Amino acid sequence: MTSNLINVGNFDNLYQTAMTLSANKEVVGFDIFDTVLRRKVEPEYIKDVVANYMMELLQLEGIVIDLELLRQKRRDLEIHLGTQSELKGEDHEFLYDDLIIGLYKQLPGLNEEKVEELYLKTKKFEIRLEKEALCLTPNIGNLLGDLKASGKKLFFISDMYLSIEMIRELLNHFDVEKYFDNGYCSSQFNKKKMTGKLFDYVLEVETINPSKMLFIGDNYYSDVEMTSQRGITAIHINDFNEKRRKSGLQLVEWSFKKDEFWSGKLIHHMIHDIPKRVQPGKSDDYDLGILVAPILVQFVEDLIEKCQVMNINQIYFLAREGKVFMDIYHEIIKNNPANKTYPNASYLYVSRKATFLPSIDSLEWGELNRFLHQYSTQSINSFLSNLNLPAHEYYEYAFKAGFKDFDVKYAHIEKNEQFRSFIEMLEVRTLFEKHQKQAKALFIQYLDEHQLFENEQVAFVDIGWKGTIQDSIAKAIEKEIKIPTIYGFYMGLLDSPMGTTNKSLKFGFFADFRNKNYIENVIFKNGSLFEMCTTPNHGTTIGYEFDGKKIVPILKNFEVEKENYKKYFEDVFKAINDYVKDYSDIRNLLFFRPAQNKLFFTDQIRRYILYPTKREARNFLRYSHVESFGIDKVTTYELQGSIVKELFKWPIHKGPSRIINLVRMQIWPEGVLKRSNIPFVNFVYDYFSTKRQ
CATH class of the missing domain: 3.40.50 (Rossmann fold)
Incomplete structure (x- = not known):
């Protein structure tokens, strides 16, 4: 390790180290990507999304091209343009504009005007994608502001196919472009940091004494070795958590290309790795x-x-x-x-409730069965409430039909003589017809x-x-x-x-x-x-x-x-x-379909429903849900019934089967089982439930 190299173990320590080391410096240079700005997705993924967008644009022009073929054409053109630069004695680089225009020119049926139009749309889209895929690293805004306030000249120096103009737009989006006096990009000069030529160029053009310059970056070879060899003091950001995050992201991106199940996991990474608003663990x-x-x-x-x-x-x-x-x-x-x-x-x-009455043509059992097949136990009051009828106007006829208590519930009311008598009364049907017509007219x-x-x-x-x-x-x-x-x-x-x-x-x-x-x-x-x-x-x-x-x-x-x-x-x-x-x-970073994404998220919900944690199962007991149609009740989620009573009912040997039936009747059986604290009971229940299906 050279004396010009300082390692910083995480972004949190960067501020103090940079402020200390810059005290006797005149110029501070910054790498951009993974230093000033962090990525939610890798650059190759961005290219995949752009290729998908280009494919959609081309389809509007009547040109059908496979997504992978378009990506391969871009890779091939990148190599070709880079090789052309090398043949001139320069580094393997190219301009973004040359790449996209050249890509469209390779396709049949596009004139110069159309190529220009598609290029501008693509460029605008890719810049927007980059803005969504990037975010400021922790405390970098404060560091840039304080360095600038202390009188330092700030430069950004980046190996990137985007132009300086595009990088400035990205920095401006995050309100940090104002801190930089100048910027240098490998694509603009066909000189790279990784060969050292871009640093040589910056030192020459800006007439900088290397001993008066500090450079900050995350890539050991490009940002540290190349600067240290030239006498520039370098801070190497070697953040373990950031490396782990990026490794996880790269693994998920690789997995997604192998199996569409992982598209949902990739979305999860984009949102949770560098959270903007979500706050897991808040409650x-x-x-x-x-x-x-x-x-x-x-x-x-x-x-x-x-x-x-x-x-x-x-x-x-x-x-x-x-x-x-x-x-x-x-x-x-x-x-x-x-x-x-x-x-x-x-x-x-x-x-x-509001739509059922307008939909009934007449007070016939065939019509009523649309809700009675599920809620066949009713009282006069609940029956009239479900039909959204003013109950007091029907009490007179309910009394004539033999009802004494209008809140007493009867099972299978379609077979109950009092209910049948009530519904078949001419006065009831006439009154119902009036209310039904009024309700339907308002609803229509x-x-x-x-x-x-x-x-x-x-x-x-x-x-x-x-x-x-x-x-x-x-x-x-x-x-x-x-x-x-x-x-x-x-x-x-x-x-x-x-x-x-x-x-x-x-x-x-x-x-x-x-x-x-x-x-x-x-x-x-x-x-x-x-x-x-x-x-x-x-x-x-x-x-x-x-x-x-x-x-x-x-x-x-x-x-x-x-x-x-x-x-x-x-x-x-x-x-x-x-x-x-x-x-x-x-x-806009997502180009996979909801049918793909649902696979991963369904798996997360399956875990919660089938195998909740004790905390999740117990928390659910706090909730309740109001049912206002069919049955008027507040549903709660504690155990309905008694396991002990079912176990010791006669005949005793049927106790286990009665308990199983009791569990199956619960609104959330798996939550009940988890709260029982019986080891592996959720696994056993899931096994036999799956086997039955």
Whole structure:
């Protein structure tokens, strides 16, 4: 090691070392990449993204070219241009402009004007990518500012194919270009740091005494050996954590090229390695939001992709969970350098309760079975509430039908004589018809005011699981003069009694019952997780009214939901919002499809649902979820029932099977099992559950 070399073990120590060593220096030089600016992805990855963008531009010109072929052409041209420079006695270098223009010129059917146009678009796009892929290293802004304030001349010296002008634009983006007196780039002068020629050139042009210069960089050979040989004092940044981060990033990038599963992991690295807003560990609820956010984002990305393929120009996000998806949608389409066109987005205040009554043609059991097949136990009050009917107007007829207590629940009401008598009364049917017509008229007008009938096809977006709101809307509007084809997009889709028609189709992104994929279907094992994490802090829609100008929704708030939001889910929503903003910042760096990305993120959710930590399982006990249709209750997640009672019931030998059945009946069996503290019980349960499938 020479006396001109100082090692700095991490970025945190750089400031003090640099300020001390620069005391008797006149000039301080900086490497740029991995010194002043850190990378979220490697340069070769950037080239892959640019090649994908160029491929899209060429497709618009009627030129179809394979992505890998385009990348190979760029590699070959880089070698050719570098070799041409060497033949002139210079270093193996080339200008960015020559590279991109030369690449387009190799392709058939492009005239000079078109080549220039595509080159400028590509250059603009690549600069934007670099801005998203880079960030300032810790404390570098303070170091540059204080060195400048102390009277030092600051230069940047970089081996890079980008031009000085492009590097200055990058530095300006991070508000540090103002500190540099001058800059030198290998591509501009065909001289490299790694051969020492660029340093020789800088010393000569700037008439610098090497003993009066300090240089700071991370590459031992280019930034240290080459400067030390010339008598320049060098600080070698040898940050172990940064090296480990970069090694992990390189491994994931390599893995992604071998297996698309790792595309999601690469996104995870980009966001979490150098976090901008996300703060893992802030709270348990915040961490829950960080867990579910990637799945929500990829669902919205898939929605965008499908709408573009299917030429859908209008998206309706359905209350209440749809509010989160709409917010994600608006956030991620803001960062749109390619000026792509995205569908219009609207929020519909709807619910199962608000849409069911307008969708019923008559008070017949066949119609009622759409909710009774799942919720067949009802009282008169709950039955009327589910139909969204004013209960007090029906009490007289309920009393005549033999009901004494309107809150007493009956199982399988379709077989109950009192219920049958009540529903078949002429007065009840007449009253129902009046209320149904009123509800339907208001609902149709509400949809009309939101331009539903002005579109040939629309997208409905909700969390899932059966698409019953879509079913009700499709049925309510089926007799209108002009109705759109409805495409329902859901995170997860289960089968429903109404299924699909040629005017109402449904798709599940992470899980779709038609795929019969037990790995994806794991999200159905704890659907409450996603429902709670996407329920916004506004009430549920229970109907509609005319406010004198337009139709507005009637909302009902539940105190337990407000309390839950304030205690727990405000942090969950903050985490989702932070993640989405960080994702939006890197979105242009991504050229892989949501169907690829979901593989890794599904695996993360599978881990949480099937194998939660004790802390995760116990934290879930704090939550509750309000059910306001079918059954009116607040769902909680502690053990429902008693293991001890089931174990010692007669016959004793059937105790274990009764316990297994009890566990299966829980909303989240795996959480219950983890809280039992029985070793390996989650593994055993998962093994036998998988075997059954």
